[in-house]
Every structure is written in structure tokens, then in C-alpha cells.
Amino acid sequence: MEIHILRLSHRLPRDERISTHVALVARAFGAQKIIYSGQHDSGLEDSVSRICERWGGNFEIEYSSSYKQIISKYKKQAYSIVHLTMYGIPVQDAISKIQSEKKILLIIGSEAVPGDVYRLSDYNISVTNQPHSEVAALAITLDRIFEGKELEDTDFGGKIRIKPSAKGKEFV
Amino acid sequence: MEIHILRLSHRLPRDERISTHVALVARAFGAQKIIYSGQHDSGLEDSVSRICERWGGNFEIEYSSSYKQIISKYKKQAYSIVHLTMYGIPVQDAISKIQSEKKILLIIGSEAVPGDVYRLSDYNISVTNQPHSEVAALAITLDRIFEGKELEDTDFGGKIRIKPSAKGKEFV
Numbered sequence: 477m478e479i480h481i482l483r484l485s486h487r488l489p490r491d492e493r494i495s496t497h498v499a500l501v502a503r504a505f506g507a508q509k510i511i512y513s514g515q516h517d518s519g520l521e522d523s524v525s526r527i528c529e530r531w532g533g534n535f536e537i538e539y540s541s542s543y544k545q546i547i548s549k550y551k552k553q554a555y556s557i558v559h560l561t562m563y564g565i566p567v568q569d570a571i572s573k574i575q576s577e578k579k580i581l582l583i584i585g586s587e588a589v590p591g592d593v594y595r596l597s598d599y600n601i602s603v604t605n606q607p608h609s610e611v612a613a614l615a616i617t618l619d620r621i622f623e624g625k626e627l628e629d630t631d632f633g634g635k636i637r638i639k640p641s642a643k644g645k646e647f648v
Numbered sequence: 649m650e651i652h653i654l655r656l657s658h659r660l661p662r663d664e665r666i667s668t669h670v671a672l673v674a675r676a677f678g679a680q681k682i683i684y685s686g687q688h689d690s691g692l693e694d695s696v697s698r699i700c701e702r703w704g705g706n707f708e709i710e711y712s713s714s715y716k717q718i719i720s721k722y723k724k725q726a727y728s729i730v731h732l733t734m735y736g737i738p739v740q741d742a743i744s745k746i747q748s749e750k751k752i753l754l755i756i757g758s759e760a761v762p763g764d765v766y767r768l769s770d771y772n773i774s775v776t777n778q779p780h781s782e783v784a785a786l787a788i789t790l791d792r793i794f795e796g797k798e799l800e801d802t803d804f805g806g807k808i809r810i811k812p813s814a815k816g817k818e819f820v
Contacts, residue, residue, distance in 0.1 A: 638777035
């Protein structure tokens with residue numbers, strides 16, 4: 477399945493690390509690309525590119541000054557638009573429909589998401605209705621979409637590879 | 649099951665938001681308490697307490713200047729020590745053993761985890777062996793322990809409660 481992430485309203489310095497975590501979770505859990513809007517941040521792009529260079533895979537990061545243009549572009553390309561929000565319907569209730577889609581744009585908000593994002597989305601889904609973290613919400617959503625298989629596919633063919641170990645650190 | 653979280657080496661201002669997300673995921677996904685070491689941060693404690701006050705539940709946050717004392721104390725109280733690390737064995741391979749424990753101290757590191765944490769832990773487990781986020785790793789681990797039931801138990805009896813909605817924001 478093709479899954480691209482749209483991270484809204486990136487703010488400097490406030491979101492530096494959270495957006496990096498969002499991007500790395502997207503990559504590690506099987507998405508192909510992240511697009512972020514808000515403030516341009518070459519540090520974020522460099523961090524993600526450095527991880528890809530060392531740890532492998534073809535994950536991409538891209539900036540757009542207009543989330544509306546991105547949503548519109550993806551709609552034209554027949555992507556299903558899925559917005560993660562604590563106000564949405566439970567992910568577990570929507571997951572079978574979402575899994576039947578072939579191409580998904582997964583929108584991850586920040587604190588104040590514009591109303592049109594709710595309206596433009598095909599699905600507004602929540603990972604619990606308690607306040608927690610967009611990083612966790614993204615991880616759980618991708619985990620449900622891929623039914624845990626993303627935890628098995630951990631070899632991205634990178635220069636660095638870890639050998640799982642009961643005590644300590646080992647590399648392949 | 650009783651699950652307490654130990655967040656290591658909190659650094660200001662670098663970890664402010666990540667540690668807040670760790671704490672909120674712990675609360676939303678069914679843990680009872682978080683203890684953090686590193687730098688003391690009353691802002692972190694206030695954020696978490698404010699969430700509990702408005703959104704309900706009995707989640708606690710506590711500071712300790714010594715993670716070693718905390719681990720030692722929990723070991724004496726027969727808690728099983730589970731350390732989340734990208735170098736560990738896959739969570740899916742260890743989960744049935746972990747689920748058989750009654751009391752767990754779940755350790756969440758930061759960038760450089762001291763070697764003794766690996767040795768003192770009963771389980772060193774990983775959520776993929778790719779670099780991503782301790783927030784995501786915590787969410788997936790709690791989700792596996794509770795087998796997704798934490799996504800159903802979203803009413804903490806707080807002053808604020810959300811009514812899940814397909815389009816927009818609704819409160820109970």
C-alpha cells in the first residue's frame with residue numbers, strides 16, 4: 477500500500493524534535509514519504525536524510541508551503557485522505573475500510589488544525605480520545621493498517637544494521 | 649496489570665515535549681505512573697498534572713535524581729524490569745512472557761543509555777530495530793501488552809470528554 481504523510485504547521489523551534497519523530501516513525505513503519513507544511517526547516521530535512529543514508533530505504537521528505545494544494549493534488553490522484561485527530565472516530569472502527577484503500581494520504585496535525593482539514597478528509601480517525609501524541613497516533617495507525625507486519629520488516633538494506641540482542645548492543 | 653514508566657535522562661529544553669508526549673502516552677495507554685530522572689522539570693510535571701485534572705484518571709508523575717535507586721526499589725518490590733531499546737529483541741517475540749508478569753517497570757531511555765540499564769533489565773526489547781521514537785515504541789509496547797483494549801477504555805471520567813465524530817469536534 478502506498479502511504480504518504482502530511483505533517484501540518486511545523487513550527488520552529490517548538491516542533492523540531494516531534495516532527496523528526498513523526499518522520500522517523502513514518503519511515504520505520506512502512507510509509508514512503510512525508511510532506512510537511514508550516515515553517516521550512518532544513519535541519520529537519522537533513523536529520524531525516526541522514527537517517528535514510530545510513531539506515532537504508534527510499535523514504536522521502538518534502539516541504540510544501542500550502543497544505544491545501546497538497547490535499548487537492550492527492551485527491552486528484554485518487555488518494556484517500558485520512559486525518560488523525562483526537563476528535564475522530566476510533567481507528568479500530570474504521571480500519572477495515574482504510575485497509576481496503578490502495579493509496580492513502582495520512583494527515584498529522586499540530587495544535588490548531590483548520591476546519592477545512594476535517595471537511596476535506598475522507599476519514600477523521602482517533603487513536604483514543606484522550607490527549608497524547610501525534611507520534612504515537614501515527615505509529616498505532618500504521619501498525620493497524622499493516623497488522624503488525626511492519627515490525628517484522630526491519631531490514632532496510634542500510635549501512636548500519638542491528639542484530640537484536642537480549643543484553644547490550646550488537647551490529648550486523 | 650500494574651505498569652510504571654521510568655523515563656531516563658530528561659534534558660532541558662531538548663526533551664521538554666518528547667517527555668511530555670511519553671508521559672501522556674503512558675497515561676492514555678493504561679500505565680499508572682511515570683518517574684523521570686535527569687533534570688528536574690516543574691513545567692513537565694505541571695503539564696501532566698493539568699491534563700490529569702481536566703481529562704481525569706489517577707496518573708502520577710514523580711521525579712528521581714537516581715534511576716539506579718528506582719530500579720533497585722522496583723526490583724525489591726518484585727516488578728519485572730522491561731527496557732525499551734532499539735538493540736533489544738523484538739517486542740512481538742517477548743510479549744507473551746511480558747504479559748504473564750503482574751507488575752512492570754518499563755524503562756524508556758534517551759540518547760545514551762548507561763550499560764547497567766541493559767544488565768539490570770529482565771527484558772531488553774525493541775519495536776523494530778530502526779531508529780524512530782521512544783514515544784512510538786512506548787505506545788506499541790503498551791498496545792501489545794493490553795492487546796488493543798487500551799483503545800476502547802478511553803473514558804477517564806474527566807471534566808472534558810470527547811464524542812467521536814466523523815467530521816469536526818464534539819464534546820460530551
